[in-house]
Amino acid sequence: MIVKDKLQKAAVGVRQKAGDQQEQDVAFYLRRAFKDEHRVKVFHDYSCVTTANSPR
Numbered sequence: 001m002i003v004k005d006k007l008q009k010a011a012v013g014v015r016q017k018a019g020d021q022q023e024q025d026v027a028f029y030l031r032r033a034f035k036d037e038h039r040v041k042v043f044h045d046y047s048c049v050t051t052a053n054s055p056r
Contacts (some may be wrong), residue, residue: 011017027044034040 009020011020030042034042
């Protein structure tokens, strides 16, 4: 199950463009492999922010 899709972003530079293309390719294959699988959850562009008071 795809919970959060990969977001498009403007790339600057050759290396960043190549990295973004690689991420898009991986997102495509993950979507194709797990779109109907409810036991697997895929989060693209996931980030976790912790603060000094948050539990670890």
